[in-house]
Amino acid sequence: MIPRATxxxxxxxxxxxxDARAVLDHYAALGVSHLYLSPLTRARPGSTHGYDVIDPTRxxxxxxxxxxxRRLAEDAAARRMGLxxxxxxxxxxxxxxxxxxxxxxxxxxxxxxxxxxxIDWAAGEGRILLPLLPRSYGDALAAGDIRLVRGHGxxxxxxxxxxxxxxxxxxxxxxxxxxxxxxxxxARLHALLERQHYRLAWWRAAACRLNWRRxxxxxxxxxxxxxxxxxxxxxxxLILDLYGEGLLDGLRIDHIDGLAEPGAYLRRLRAAxxxxxxxxxxxxxxxxxxxxxxxxxxxxxxxxxTGYDFMDDAGALLHAPAARxxxxxxxxxxxxxxxxxxxxxxxxxxxxLDRQMAGEFRALVQAWAAxxxxxxxxxxxxxxxxxxxxxxxxxxxxxxxxxxxxxxxSEADRAAWAEAGRVARTRLPAEDAGLLDLWLAWLAPPxxxxxxxxxxxxxxxxxxxxxxxxxxxxxxxxxxxxxxEVGASPRRFSLDGAAFHRRNLRRARDWPLAMLATAxxxxxxxxxxxxxxxxLTEMPGPWTRxxxxxxxxxxxxxxxxxxxxxxxxxxxxxxxxxxxADATRLxxxxxxxxxxxxxxxxxKALREAGLRSSWTDPDAAYEADAQACLDALDxxxxxxxxxxxxxxxxxxxxxxxxxxxxxxxxxxxxxxGIPDLYQGTETWDESLVDPxxxxxxxxxxxxxxxxxxxxxxxxxxxxxxxRVKQYLIQTALALRAAHxxxxxxxxxxxxxxxxxxxxxxxxxxxxxxxxxxxxxVAPRLCALPLAGYARGxxxxxxxxxxxxxxxxxxxxxxxxxxxxxxxAAEAGSDGRLPLAALLRRWPVALCVRAAGASAx
Numbered sequence: 001m002i003p004r005a006t007x008x009x010x011x012x013x014x015x016x017x018x019d020a021r022a023v024l025d026h027y028a029a030l031g032v033s034h035l036y037l038s039p040l041t042r043a044r045p046g047s048t049h050g051y052d053v054i055d056p057t058r059x060x061x062x063x064x065x066x067x068x069x070r071r072l073a074e075d076a077a078a079r080r081m082g083l084x085x086x087x088x089x090x091x092x093x094x095x096x097x098x099x100x101x102x103x104x105x106x107x108x109x110x111x112x113x114x115x116x117x118x119i120d121w122a123a124g125e126g127r128i129l130l131p132l133l134p135r136s137y138g139d140a141l142a143a144g145d146i147r148l149v150r151g152h153g154x155x156x157x158x159x160x161x162x163x164x165x166x167x168x169x170x171x172x173x174x175x176x177x178x179x180x181x182x183x184x185x186x187a188r189l190h191a192l193l194e195r196q197h198y199r200l201a202w203w204r205a206a207a208c209r210l211n212w213r214r215x216x217x218x219x220x221x222x223x224x225x226x227x228x229x230x231x232x233x234x235x236x237x238l239i240l241d242l243y244g245e246g247l248l249d250g251l252r253i254d255h256i257d258g259l260a261e262p263g264a265y266l267r268r269l270r271a272a273x274x275x276x277x278x279x280x281x282x283x284x285x286x287x288x289x290x291x292x293x294x295x296x297x298x299x300x301x302x303x304x305x306t307g308y309d310f311m312d313d314a315g316a317l318l319h320a321p322a323a324r325x326x327x328x329x330x331x332x333x334x335x336x337x338x339x340x341x342x343x344x345x346x347x348x349x350x351x352x353l354d355r356q357m358a359g360e361f362r363a364l365v366q367a368w369a370a371x372x373x374x375x376x377x378x379x380x381x382x383x384x385x386x387x388x389x390x391x392x393x394x395x396x397x398x399x400x401x402x403x404x405x406x407x408x409x410s411e412a413d414r415a416a417w418a419e420a421g422r423v424a425r426t427r428l429p430a431e432d433a434g435l436l437d438l439w440l441a442w443l444a445p446p447x448x449x450x451x452x453x454x455x456x457x458x459x460x461x462x463x464x465x466x467x468x469x470x471x472x473x474x475x476x477x478x479x480x481x482x483x484x485e486v487g488a489s490p491r492r493f494s495l496d497g498a499a500f501h502r503r504n505l506r507r508a509r510d511w512p513l514a515m516l517a518t519a520x521x522x523x524x525x526x527x528x529x530x531x532x533x534x535x536l537t538e539m540p541g542p543w544t545r546x547x548x549x550x551x552x553x554x555x556x557x558x559x560x561x562x563x564x565x566x567x568x569x570x571x572x573x574x575x576x577x578x579x580x581a582d583a584t585r586l587x588x589x590x591x592x593x594x595x596x597x598x599x600x601x602x603x604k605a606l607r608e609a610g611l612r613s614s615w616t617d618p619d620a621a622y623e624a625d626a627q628a629c630l631d632a633l634d635x636x637x638x639x640x641x642x643x644x645x646x647x648x649x650x651x652x653x654x655x656x657x658x659x660x661x662x663x664x665x666x667x668x669x670x671x672x673g674i675p676d677l678y679q680g681t682e683t684w685d686e687s688l689v690d691p692x693x694x695x696x697x698x699x700x701x702x703x704x705x706x707x708x709x710x711x712x713x714x715x716x717x718x719x720x721x722x723r724v725k726q727y728l729i730q731t732a733l734a735l736r737a738a739h740x741x742x743x744x745x746x747x748x749x750x751x752x753x754x755x756x757x758x759x760x761x762x763x764x765x766x767x768x769x770x771x772x773x774x775x776x777v778a779p780r781l782c783a784l785p786l787a788g789y790a791r792g793x794x795x796x797x798x799x800x801x802x803x804x805x806x807x808x809x810x811x812x813x814x815x816x817x818x819x820x821x822x823x824a825a826e827a828g829s830d831g832r833l834p835l836a837a838l839l840r841r842w843p844v845a846l847c848v849r850a851a852g853a854s855a856x
Contacts, residue, residue: 001082001250001283002281003036003250004031004736004737005736006035006036006084006676007679009035011037011039011040011063012048016064017063017069030729032677033080033082034082035076035081035083035084036083036676037083037086039051039086039088040086041059042059045062045097051221053091053093054093056092056238066242069242070245070247073246073247084248085251087236088255090215091223093220094214096165101117102165104128105128105164105165106166108128117224118212127199128211129199129201129212131205132161133202135202146180146193146200147189148189164198167195178192213360215463217467225260227259227261236269239251244277246280251285252285255287257401259459263403264406269284288400289465289470292489299403306676308522310668312485313504314667315488315664316495317495320538321494323537323538324479328479330479330540334564334565344473344476345468346396346423348472352464353464356467360463364390366383368439369383371450378438381434398416398419399416400462402458403458404445408445417443469489471608475605478566478569480533480569481569482525482573485523494537497780500763501765507671507672508749512744514674515674515675517668517678519677519678519687520678521694526685535659535660538783539784551565558621558622559625575646575686577658577720578721581648582647583646583647586643588636591633592635598630599630600691602626652787655788655790655791658719659783659789662778662843663779663844665728666776669729670846675732677729678693682726682729683705683721702726712820712841716792727820748767750809752765752775752808752809752812754804754805754807755807758801758803760781774847775848776846777835777839779844804834806832808827817848817849818846819848820846821841825838
């Protein structure tokens with residue numbers, strides 16, 4: 001059951017399996033073959049994402065339990081659809097409501113579940129650090145933040161919003177004897193706490209004293225030792241059973257880079273799934289961030305990644321390279337750092353290692369220093385030298401991680417190590433050069449005695465990479481926010497057509513069943529926010545002049561120009577498409593609801609950046625100044641200029657954004673791979689970072705649009721409401737269903753060249769084989785001159801293409817029928833297909849051979 005096309009749905013208590021059943025007909029009509037579901041296992045009550053698992057052995061009752069999942073699977077099968085589930089092997093919630101974690105808190109290292117969690121018992125002197133307190137331990141005890149309570153027949157500790165179990169023999173304690181309001185009660189309570197298998201601490205202690213592996217910097221999520229076969233079996237028994245029963249066709253593996261042995265895990269998982277259902281072949285994809293030029297490890301038995309790499313390719317293709325310099329110059333004129341992003345990234349990483357990840361880094365240094373004791377050549381260097389070496393090397397490591405545990409390092413692993421070593425050599429003191437040489441020699445290949453330290457290294461680089469780039473630099477560095485996206489790199493601003501084709505050809509050859517995404521539950525901003533901002537690269541001069549004027553409008557306060565400029569980009573990108581251009585006609589309630597969403601983004605952006613506010617030390621006064629800039633846009637604000645000026649600028653930019661959005665959607669649904677649709681994005685997606693991108697989806701509205709007549713000649717209303725995008729997706733998926741040979745694994749991908757004055761502004765390719773071909777045509781870097789398509793002026797807009805033609809290979813000779821606009825065009829005997837004839841009604845084209853396959 002290989003998917004033809006997937007739709008990602010976010011499940012939670014307010015959108016259950018039965019709610020998913022209610023929209024099955026919609027996604028079936030849209031052309032989706034599989035629903036791709038967020039985690040199914042029991043999560044913390046109130047979870048909106050499912051990654052905070054508290055019981056991997058049960059389908060979450062809040063979603064409808066196993067019976068609800070079975071109903072969904074049966075109803076999907078009746079529509080010839082299947083289910084793919086997201087699983088979380090790397091971590092669980094460090095929550096006392098997690099029965100396995102609770103048992104470890106109660107019994108310590110003697111717990112039957114102690115081997116499940118990645119705990120360093122020696123570092124904690126046999127106890128688990130729990131950083132739950134709002135202040136230091138002594139102050140929390142004096143303030144009554146820690147209390148003894150009784151419930152379910154036993155005494156327990158109430159602290160940090162959790163009810164923690166007591167060790168055996170302490171459960172009979174009477175809470176009245178441990179009242180923290182009295183000196184005697186506090187003393188008895190302290191003595192009781194000292195006997196437990198855990199140690200309560202201020203939440204700030206997590207950065208330097210935590211003795212268990214957490215997920216990124218989230219101290220509510222504890223790492224799982226899934227590399228242990230017994231732990232693997234215990235945590236995967238339910239998923240294997242669901243697959244064996246036929247309720248699931250495949251899995252998406254969350255955060256594969258967090259595992260100790262990703263390759264071995266994937267082989268074990270595939271083997272277990274095949275043993276559970278020998279007559280079926282599971283579809284497996286992994287969440288993996290790839291650096292520019294990086295590919296998934298070929299040793300992994302997977303279909304590919306979840307598509308963040310394609311999201312970056314499609315986005316970069318729509319950005320004009322000439323805009324990079326003026327946008328960067330404007331950013332620096334606003335006060336942006338004059339240093340290259342690589343230098344900024346190294347500084348952020350070094351700071352993370354010194355502060356937020358100090359505990360993890362200290363354990364890594366100790367592990368390598370311990371390994372060095374076995375080599376006489378390394379004894380001249382102490383712990384300080386190891387700290388300098390690893391800190392400098394990690395700061396320059398170019399990818400998320402290496403995979404040397406999997407039969408030794410690959411060529412890609414060695415290249416990444418060498419690149420980090422090259423950078424480190426230029427920054428380390430001369431006396432450390434010998435240690436660097438010795439250490440790199442240990443790594444290639446790693447000897448058994450260094451494998452424990454190497455494991456720590458390889459599990460530390462992924463959170464370091466993610467927190468430094470996605471969650472810090474992308475909130476500090478803002479020449480153009482559409483390039484600050486999960487899976488993207490500041491090293492690559494744009495991608496030309498030839499490079500896009502090369503990447504598609506490689507994907508067709510190596511990973512033809514990988515997912516293709518342009519929107520996800522992880523994205524920083526919606527796909528059509530990015531598409532609209534990409535249009536600014538066609539007009540960097542007018543854009544920066546407008547931005548300069550807008551930045552000078554009131555209020556004038558402490559909000560620095562860089563923060564104000566990133567706010568402006570967010571306002572421009574997320575301005576709702578359906579709004580009128582005249583600011584006086586805006587619905588005040590709608591404007592305030594939108595501003596509240598942007599305010600949520602702004603608060604997160606300021607705190608993630610960590611420059612003037614942060615999650616640990618928020619600056620209320622600075623955040624109030626940031627909010628004042630949004631308050632100035634209120635329809636009832638005293639000065640109407642900020643809102644009026646913004647509305648006037650965004651109005652003509654909406655249509656170019658739609659042109660880019662259509663191009664992006666067409667490429668996702670026709671390029672080599674399996675197209676994935678994120679919930680609600682079949683029309684214009686103007687969402688921001690989570691939780692905004694997980695808002696409820698108005699499926700009733702989407703149903704009404706889907707039931708409408710085909711917009712072969714779209715009206716302005718079809719554009720404004722997003723029907724054009726929905727229809728494009730529906731048509732492309734219908735073509736994939738009717739003619740699977742066009743887009744299946746193994747089908748051909750043939751880049752199509754163009755000639756004429758607009759040749760660089762089109763990307764085109766053929767899909768299929770033999771006599772069965774589809775032709776895909778999308779514009780790039782010309783959204784501004786094509787905006788007339790969205791204003792009902794297609795005849796005028798298509799003149800842009802006069803004199804430009806595709807040059808088709810012999811397979812493309814003859815007539816073509818555009819299944820979107822129901823038009824036809826003929827390639828001449830020389831293979832030339834005029835674009836002005838092909839793109840009469842739509843700015844994009846999806847064609848089939850007029851003499852062969854017909855429109856679905």
